[in-house]
Amino acid sequence: MRQLPFTQGELTLMHEAGRERSWRRGEALLTEGSSPDDVILIGAGLVKVVRQSPNGYTSVLAVRGPGELLGELSCLDGRPRSASAVAMQPVTGVSVLAGRFLRLLEEHGGLALAVLRTVAGRLRDADRRRADQGAYAAGVRVARVLVELAVSHGVPVPDPAGALAVAVTQKDLAGAAGTSRESVVRILRDLHDEGLVTTVRGRLLVTDPDGLARWGSD
Known part of the structure; x- marks a missing residue:
């Protein structure tokens, strides 16, 4: 933190x-x-x-x-x-x-x-x-913003173990990453399929912060 x-x-x-x-x-x-x-x-x-x-x-x-x-x-x-x-x-x-x-x-x-x-x-x-903004694709930028928010302001949750809840809407995530909300929806779906993020009771959870950081460094 x-x-x-x-x-x-x-x-x-x-x-x-x-x-x-x-x-x-x-x-x-x-x-x-x-x-x-x-x-x-x-x-x-x-x-x-x-x-x-x-x-x-x-x-x-x-x-x-x-x-x-x-x-x-x-x-x-x-x-x-x-x-x-x-x-x-x-x-x-x-x-x-x-x-x-x-x-x-x-x-x-x-x-x-x-x-x-x-x-x-x-x-x-x-x-x-x-x-x-000019060096990376939207997916990498979104991942980097999520990692930064998780490390700086994420709240630990008991399940799944090691996950961090990030208080950010899809619209705000798009604004922070310099992309559209539609792109954020697609990227979050990809990150979910990779086991890196999930949504529980309306909250966005970064389930594998280290893995997301590696994903965002590609």
Whole structure:
């Protein structure tokens, strides 16, 4: 599973500087084009970062979970939000006003360095995804997105042993992999036939994370 980007002390600093909030599934935490009034530290739940294209296609740029920040880039440069953040399930978190967040970074070098590392990691991830779009077929891209989600945000389930539940819809999976929903349906069927994924009670389960990673490396 992923390593949280902030120490407990850094999380406490942000909690003390902000206020608790909650969002319903489907509710926007941040809206593309809005002013950077605050930064949100996710406490529980998953959030998708999305951007709407002029033709109506929605790209899923990332999925964020507990211990991660939303909106820090706009807070740092003062420019409007470049994407929206939407709750994929009920979400709780802490909203820190932009001015307070910037003062925290000025006063606590460790926190500022942690934020910088997070931003650098996200830029690397974005570069890799752009490279994947032109280098790999849709099936490989879908497999890679599933592996990333399973490793970062997957929830272990007792049956089948070793499986990880991934909270993602077919539409969001298509948006994250840069393909159509119809292609995702076909790819998931192929992955199911390979024994790598399955669906149980409406949840997508990665039954063999290592095998899926190997499949996505072909």
